[in-house]
Amino acid sequence: MVEYSTHLDAVFHALADPTRRAMLGHLATRELTIGELATPFRMSFAGASKHVRVLENAGLVKRTIRGRTHLCRLEAARLAEANAWLRRYERFWNAKLDALEALLLEEDKAKAKGEGVER
Numbered sequence: 001m002v003e004y005s006t007h008l009d010a011v012f013h014a015l016a017d018p019t020r021r022a023m024l025g026h027l028a029t030r031e032l033t034i035g036e037l038a039t040p041f042r043m044s045f046a047g048a049s050k051h052v053r054v055l056e057n058a059g060l061v062k063r064t065i066r067g068r069t070h071l072c073r074l075e076a077a078r079l080a081e082a083n084a085w086l087r088r089y090e091r092f093w094n095a096k097l098d099a100l101e102a103l104l105l106e107e108d109k110a111k112a113k114g115e116g117v118e119r
Contacts, residue, residue, distance in 0.1 A: 007059065011082045014058035019043075020051050024060060027074040034063075034070045 014020050023037050038048035052072055055061035059078040064071045 010058035011078050031073045
């Protein structure tokens, strides 16, 4: 259980940064070099590499080095683990939103009934 929590902590830490989230989005389409990942953000190779390292430590990215080229690819399994954890709370929010919807529908019915009487 501790290992699972540690993985989730690393995933959510990695996802907390908008640059890293955008990098994952780019990697969802294909493998990219670190230079290609850096380009949209106008950052250095070193800066992009630091972001990739955080993503690697979270298990979200796999880096392969071929000569001087660092290729990165998305590893979605940890995202699936985070999604499973978040889904536990989906039932809670769905119940709250269903209750709110019922309350608003009752309010609309009461207003409609009140408007009908006043005419």
